[in-house]
Each structure stands twice: as C-alpha cells, then as structure tokens.
Amino acid sequence: MMRGEKPARQPSWGRVPLEPKEASNKHNVLDPIPGLPFEVFTEAVDEVQRNIKAPRELGVCSALAIMSLVSQGLYDVKSPLGNVCPLSLAIMAISGSGDGKTPTFRALSASVFKYQEVILAERDLEYVKYKAAHGVWFEILKAHKSTLRKFVQRGEDTGKISSLIYEHQEKEPRPPLNLLFLNDDVTVQALFQSMNGGLSSAGWMSSEASGILKGGAFQHFDKINSVWSGDGVRVGRVSSESYQVPDARLTLFLMMQPSVFESFNEVKGDVARGTGFISRCLFCRPRSTQGSRIDDGTERGWQACERFGDRAVVLLKEYVDRCRLGESARKVIRLSERASMVWIDIRNQIEREISEEGAYGWAPDHASKLAENMLRLAAIFHVFEGREGDISETTMRASIELGYWFSRQFNKVFSPDTVLENDASELHAWIRSKGEWRIDKTYIRRHCPNRLRDSDRLEEIYEKLVCDGLIRLVLEGKKGVVILN
Template identity: 80%
Template structure:
C-alpha cells in the first residue's frame, strides 16, 4: 500500500556502534625540531639510534654539556645591551627505564673522563701542597717560639717579628679545586666547592629523584641569582661567610614523574613564586619502551666522541685559564639580522603576556623565554665553532627550539592542558579496556585501582570524569552505591 513504512529489521542483525575513539591528545606528537647544527645534531641522532631513548632526553643531555662547556668562557650581549650568562636550567621528566642514565652517559663520557683526570692531577698537587705547608708551619712555630723566648728575656723582638711577617707571606696556597661536575650534593655544598675553585660548574644528574626528595634542592633564591649571572653570598654561623662572585651554574635534572608531581605538590608554589620554575627548560617525553628493536649491528659512537672532544676542548681552555688567574669572559654578539629577529620575537612574546594572550596564564615563564632563546643561540654558535657574530640561521633555529620548550612547559604546567591530557589519557585507557573485554561499563572503583598510577587521586578523577562527560565521551551513572562509567 502507498504510504506504508517498511517493516523494521530485527536488531540482532545490526552491530552496535563502537565507542568513540580516544583522542590520545596526551601522546599527540610534538617532536623536537631538526636543527642546522652538525656536531649537536649528529650526536643526538647517534644516541637516539643506538640507545633508542626519547630524542628529547638526548637533546637535554647535549644542551647541558654544551652549556657547561661554554658558560665559563663566554656570555652573550643582547641587542638591548644586557649581558646574559650561557647557563641553562633543564628538567626532564621521564619514567624508570626510559633511558635517562645511558643517554646522559653517552653524551657526557668524555667530560667525565676529563673531570677524573684533572681531579687525579689535583690530588697529586694537593699531596705536595700538604707537605710544603707542613714544613712552612713548623718554621712558623719555630719563629713564634723564638719570639716568646725574646719576650720572656726582655730582648728585642723587632727582627723576629719581621721574620714572622715575611714567613706569613710565604704560606703555600692550596691548589685550585677543579671540581666542575656535581651530582648528589646540596646547594650549600655546591657553592662551597665553587668558592674554593672553579666558579663555573654543573649540577647534573640522570637520577635526580634523591636530590628533590632529600631536600638538597632548596635555596631557590641563590639558584635564581646564579642563573642570572649574579654573585651569591653564603652566610654561616659556625664559620666564616663567603661570597661566590660571577658564578655560572648549569642545571640538568632528570626525574621520574611521580617524584616531580610530589615535588610540585609540596614545593611547586614556592618554586613558581620565586621564579625558579620559569627559568627551566622542561620536557616530558613519551617513553620508547616497546619499540626499541635492534638489528644486531655494531653500535658506532663517532659523533658522540666528536661532541665530547669539542666539549672537553672548551672546558680545558676554561680550566687552564683559571689556573693562571684568567677570569674574564668574552661577550658574544648577534648579527644585525639576528638582532632584529630576536627583538621582534621578544616583543611578540611580551604582547602575549596580557591577560587574554597566549602566555596570560604564565607571565613568569614568558618573561624568561626570549632570554633562554638568546642563550641557546650563543651556545650553538660557540659549540659549533662558528666565527663572528651569531647568524640569522642560528637565531631562528634557537627561537624554534625555545618555542618547542615553551610548548613542553605548557604541557607540564597549564591547568587546562593538564586536564585535557589527563582526560585524554584516561579515556584512552578505558577504551583499551573495552578493546580487550568488549565491555562499555566500567566500575569506578576498578578504574581508581587500575588506571595509570598518576591519575588515581580521587579528586583528580572526579575532574576528569566531568571533563569527559562534558565532551560527550562517557556517561556517569549510579547503580545503588556503585558508580559506573559508560563509554559513549
């Protein structure tokens, strides 16, 4: 009959639609940009090929060694006339087994060998110094004994006093402390070592969990002061206070996510409020575990050796200069075109600090971003052996890398981004559970117990559920006393 509707087909012949795909925004690729720097790029690629760790870890390790090698010899002068140190502060958040230690080891092996060699040499110098000082001290004791005898006898003391003064001036000086690599130390011990030796040093650790957990990482104001190129004064009650003038300090701390989150929860406000956080270049790479397949061929380390040789050459120039009392650094300048590009970038970042701008939520980070970019440019220029002023190409590449680090900062600290990524990660996990079991309904208690560890906080889960429900990805239902999540 006309107008009749077709009969409904039986529902058992129709497959129900699958749940909406997980967005996986938390693993959206944002790879480190390829940079036009031969020594740096080849070493990073070689580490990535041989160790198969995240490229980000290799980049951070390389930058730490490069900054350490350059900061004692050079500063950079901005187009505005400011003098900036070449010290970088880097923090990489990566889980256990991600390759933090082997990556850093591959790019720092030559530097560590050089450190061991000069410390062994200093050990011999220290033994000789102790012997000479012991002899000097015995002679001083003899002069003082003679002085006391003259006083008791009422004899003239002028000649003995003159000998004592002359002898005081001849006191042997201890050899310079040549320690420039520090790992598990406190801030106080670090500056004390710098006070008696090299004023340029690195605080570098591939397993910095103990540093953050144990409270060694404190006195944020002193770290900030040194990063900015200012001296730091260390006050003491039981012994003499001292000041480390013109200090330079590289920080490269690699930590596990749970440790970082704990630190951020306890000391994050203080670190952010004092400006420490804004000085760091952050990254939180995705693990390569599960994809580190080898072809069995022999690993070659030519590029890393070349990288290490360049770092050692610069460090040796600095150490030898300090041994002979040379303390001045050369200020690197930007070319006219590089200056124009950096200044335009700086102004653009400044505009985005407004409340409605891209950096309205993080003005502290934005205020240090352009400075980090110019530091990176000078480091690449020096380490790659470029002549003259920093070129336009080097400046553009450093700006691109600086913006990449800025996006990483956003992923780590932006409240909206953190919630977006956490929600995406949880949705991906629930969807994977559906793929295995074919079940759309998941008990919320089960989720809290078995979802990714960092998402298991009850309050955080509530925020994530609300976000996913608003996005139409899940429904929340209550079945008696039991809460249930249903995939849409």
Template identity: 35%
Template structure:
C-alpha cells in the same frame, strides 16, 4: 606587527616534531647519530647534548644580548621520562667528555694536593718553632718578635683548587661551598633527578635563580665565615613522571612562584618504546666522538679562566641581522602575554624565553667554532629549539581539566606497579591505596575514562570485581575476564 588567530607572525608556529638544523654540523651530526643508536626520544637526546655544551662552555664565555646586557650562557633543563627511556644512556654519551676531563684533572689535583700537604706540614712545624722562639725572645734585646712570624704567615702554601664541575646528590650548601672553594662553575646534573627534586639541592630557590641570572650570592653561615659566590650553574634533571608530579603537588606553587621553572627548558617527550628495533653490526659513534672531543677542547681552554675568576670571559655578540631578528622575537613574545595571546597567564615563562634563546644561540655559535658574531642562521636554530621547549612548557604547566590532571596522577601511581611487574590492579585497591585526592568515585571514574581513551589502561571485570589492565597491549587470552571497551561510567 601582524596577528593571525592571536599568534604573532613573528613567532614560530606551535607544534610539530623536534627541529633539525643544517646550520649545526657538529651538534646535529652527534644528535642524529645518538638518536639512531640509542633510539630514545630525540628531545631527550638533545637535552643531554645541550647540557654537555652549556656545562663546558659556561666557564669560558658570556653572551651579550641585543639589548646590551651581558650574562651567562648557563641553562636549566628538565626532561620528564619514565624508566626504560634510556635517560642514563643518553646522558653518558654526551656527558662522557665532561666526566673524562674532570677525572683527568682530578688526577692532577691529587698530585698537587699531596705536594701541598707535604709543604703544609713543613710550614706548620716551622710556625710552631717560630712561635716558641718568639715567646722566649726578650723584647728588650731589640728587634720585632712578631716580624718573623708575620713573614712566615705570608708564605703559607696555597691549597690547590679542585676541578670539580659535576654535582648530583648535593645539598645547596655543598653546591655553593664547592663554587666558592673549588671552581666557580658547576653542573647540577642527574639522569635520575627525582632524588635531586626531593633532596636539599633545591631548598634555596632564590639563590638558584640568582646564579642563573649571573648575580652574586651571599652565603651566611653561623659556625663559619660567610662568603660570596659569583659563579655559573647549569642544571639538568631527567626525572620520572611520578617523581615530577609528586614534587609539583608538594612544591609546585612555591617553585613556580619563585620563577624557577620559568628558567627551565622543559619537555616530556613521547616514548619510543615498541619501535626500537635493532640491526646486526656495530653502530658507528664517530659524530658523538667528535662532539666529545669538542667538549674536551673547550674545557681544556677554560682552565685558565677558572684558575683566575677575575679573568674576563670571552663575550659572544650578535650580528646586526641577528640583533634585528632577536628583537622581533622578544617583542612578539611580549605581545602574546596579553589576554587571548599565546603566553597569557604564562608571563613568568615568556619573560625568560628570549634570554634562553640568546644563551642557546651563543652556545651553538661557540661550540660549532663559528667565526665573528652570531649569524642569523645560528639564531634561527636556537629559536626553533627553544620554541619547541616553550610549547612543551605550555603543555606541561598550563592548568588542565581536573579529570586530565587526575589521570596523570593515577597513571604515575600505576607506573610504579608496571615497573614492579604487576599487570592487573583491582579498582578497589586504587580506592584504598591510590593517590589520596582521587580515591573517591567522583574523581577516580573520570580519571579512568581518560586513561582508557588514551589507551594506557583497559577496564576489565571478573564477576563483580573491576580491574585495570595496565598493560592493555598484551593479550588477555590467558585470563578469564570480560573486556569492557566502552569508557567506564560513574555510578549515579
């Protein structure tokens, strides 16, 4: 392999805008249309689309990677975006087909549940009668007093399984039990994922990782029978910066060490606020409707697989040219884990990157209703998308200089004030109530410098009192203050 500036020539060049592919007409058309209509960051929209596709497809297909391993196509997606970025809107557009199908199946389930309850009541009454008759039966008269009871027990009505696919504010125990009692496929999905991060859904990281890998998990319970789950789980969390940084500060080392985040496709896209201008007339949604129809079609066909967990899934395989390309990517990434390489110090993420590429390629192939094996063009689309997310992972998880990390914490703290309508925040207020690690001037002042340089705040003074203007783009003509445009210098 050839190397240039420490980057393998087999790998895509890092950086650049979110990719667009002509090889995926259904997916690309829907994402393009949603981007025009919603005007949210393209990566945020694509994350919502990927989530819907994986949630729908994971119950029907597995992927055979070029190394011969067969595994799930479930994915994990994290999108960090603040309030106003239209996270919920994007999720509703693409997850609408999943939710509609689940609602339709729930109507059927309620009818079946009503029938089961009626049959169960009759069965219970008959069981009581048989028990009474058995207790009164004189065994010396001949016959087996237990036979009738055993025959009746074997004819117990079977409770219908609920087609519950989506979970949001659920504990890990409720999620695993749902996979066991209902259908063995789930989507843990939230456009306000801060509650999921700080809740109990992520309190069993080893089991989350095992489900991603397609392994069976055993759930041990003290007051009830233990059980085993062989299921599929897609996770998609859209969280605000403050929630994400708060979680990482408290649990980042544990979650990163467990390998959880290495499995995620992560992004923190640049905001589109300030550029979302509208025009007259109704916006077309034809491509997104077509996307939702395909989601519904996949889910409808998946019912037979979900009704019988032992029924083998359809296995998506790679063409010979795609195998060659995937192997080159795998080896290229592996080589870049070495010192001075692109993934040095990020071996956990690098070890899962080729796996994620295979999953996304299989989803693309299946969703677009392509014939035969995965073509190299489809694989290239998956490579471009996954490497864009990989660049975001490196950007978000590579250790930062202290002042930049502190600036992110400070900006997340200030974001809460922005959302509450505040504009000017006294520096003394930050020193008293701000993020505890940066209240002292030795760390606070450099953090303010970074935010000033980034244009996120403007330092102003009213007499001897320093303020941060947290909406620097607004005019300051109505306030009697003097702008200090130069970076704030720490006291000596």
C-alpha cells in the same frame, strides 16, 4: 527459511566484543624537534638516537646541558638591549623507566667525565705536595714564634723577628684549586661550598634525579635563580664563616621519571613556580620509543659522540687552565645586526602574547624568560660549533625555533588544559583497569590515584570525560555512579 523459524545462530569467532572507548589525549600529538643547522651537535644527537634508540629529545637535552657547562665559564652574551647574560641553562627532562635516559646522557658526557677524573687525579697529587710544603712552612712559623716569645720574656727588641714572621706568613702555601665541576647527588649548600675556592663554573647533573628531588637536596630556589641570572650567591652561616661566590655559573640538568616529577610538583611545585625557578627551566616530556627499538645487528660506531666530546673537553681545558692562572674574566659575545633585529622582533611578539587574552596569558612567568633562553641557546651553539665573530641570523633563527619547541613542551607539562586532560586520561585508564562498566563515585574518590582524590578536582575530571563522550554520570538513589561508554 520458513515463516516463524528463528535464524540459525552464527558462529562467534572473528567477532570482537564491544569495549569502553579509550581516552585520546590531544596534547600527546607528535611535536618533533626542529632540524638545526649545527654540525657537531646534530651528528652526535643523530648517532645517539641511531645507536640507543631512545627518544631524540633526551639526546638533545643531554647535549645542550654539556654544551652549556663547557661554555658558561668562558663566555657571556650581550643582548641587543645591553644586558649581559650567562650561557647557563636549566633543563628538566621527564621520561619513563627504561626510556634510555642514563645511556643517552652517558654517551654524550663520557669525555667530560673522563676529563674530570684526570684533573681530579692531578689535583690529588698537587694536594700531597701542598700538604708537605705546608707542614714545613708551619714548623718554621712555630720556630719563629718560639723565638718571639723568648725575646718578649727577656725584654729584647722584637722588631726583626716580628718582620720575619710577617714575611713568612705571606709565603704560606695555598692549597691547589678545587677542580670539581660535575656534581650529582649533592645539596645546594654542598654545591656552592665546592665552588667557593674552586671552579666557579659547575654543573649539577643527574640522569636519575629521584634522589635529588625527593630528598632535601633540592631547596633554596632563590640561590639557584640568582646564579642562573648571573648575580652570584652568598651563603650565610651561624656556626662557621659565611662566604660568597660572586661569579658563579651553574648548568642544571635533571632527568626524572614522570611519577618523581609529579610528586615533586605536588609537594614543591607552588614554591618552585612562585619563586620563578620553573620559569627559568627548559622542559621536555618525550614519547617513549619502547616497543619500536628494533636492532638489525649492525655494529655501532661512536665517532660523532667522540668528536662532540673532544670539542667539549677543549673548551673545558681552556677554562680550567685560565682558572689555574687566576684569570676569571669571560669574553662577551654579541649578535650581528640582523640577528639583533630578529631577536628584538621575537621578544616583542612574546611580550604582546603575555596579556590575558594572549597565548601566554596563563604563563607570564615562563614567557618573561623565553626570549632570554633563546638568546642563551644561540650563544651556546655559536661557541660550541666554533663560529667566529658575532652570532649570525641563521644561528639566532634556529635557536628561536628550538626555544619555541621548548615552550610547547612547557605547555605540555604545565598548562591548565593539558593538566586536566592528563588527569582525565589517567583516571579513565584507572577506571578501565578495574574491569567493570560501572563504578561508584565514592569508591573512585577513596581508591583512585592519590593526587586525584580531591572532590572538586574529580568533578572537573568527570565533566571533562562526559564532554569527551567517555563516561556517563547517573544517580542510583542517592548514590552517584560512573558508567563507561
């Protein structure tokens, strides 16, 4: 090339134009669920993951919910400190549309729902017989009362007919037991109403809980907390008779989309956290598997899920049969000596981390319930897997590991650092979606996702994005401008 000549222009193909950097959220790193030494449970979860290819976390949470439901009516667990705890769990799974929430839950709960249908059909037949028997009883009572009136009018002795009426009233046929134990779209009041005079152990479960969380159904956190703690619940009424369910047990399992949870958290989060409801829950927020669910055409088998379902129905049938006989006392499970030492050591470790400088300084409410949730998990695995005697050290250690995994998920959902990082990622993605390199801060405050529009919150997010090297803030006159890096 001669001096003074410009170099020939190079072809543009193969060159990728520079684009703004994407935000990387360190809290979205993979945190797989630990392997657990429980055969029936693990094989069923493996099968669901293999066949449906949904996030494994959804299978684990669905299985735990069913296991809690079928165990809580038969057993309690006694901690090494002497207090007796229910085996009830409260689980909330946050996962996007199309992630496989409903198919996963359906695969693991199918046998339980089928058993529900069977016993409700039996109850309907019993109720028809009850109505006929009660009709006959009532007509006889009317006849006795008519005779009593005649005796009174004539001034005759009423002692014999009065005794006859008392005896007859004691023979009044009782309606068959309400055998509903699975509830979906109900209010808290309707839920406890169904447990009054029926099965005192129930589940409130939904694989699409938007209707429950958005509507007025999900209220009275104090009553849900009371049942979780094993204290029972009293429902006071003005227009009708109040009632009490002193021995209630409730498993709560709600799956929801992220937007539904964020809306719930924005409206009711402070109350739910302040009353202690959130601290009692086990949370999970898995990564989506969409885009990687490649099928090889192999026929799917469901033997492990059938085995899981058969075990669940055995426990449920035992509970229902005992309730029909009027037997309500539950067996109390204890930890072995070595398992007790392990649990006490972990409980003390968690307690030490509740200080302001500790790992749980930001969430003492969550930490205060963590060791008990680990204890409940151990008892549930012990019962469901058919283990004999006291809870073993192996079962306790595995449940502690799973409990810590749920604790990390809680951190992923609620810790201030995580919330700020998620908000920053969301705002950065929104700015990028506008297709501009620069954008006015005033425009952002007016048009960005609604929950991010608070001015003080936006300044925190800007500071975070600047520190991450994703944006620059400049002043153009009096106007603040965000420039993508």
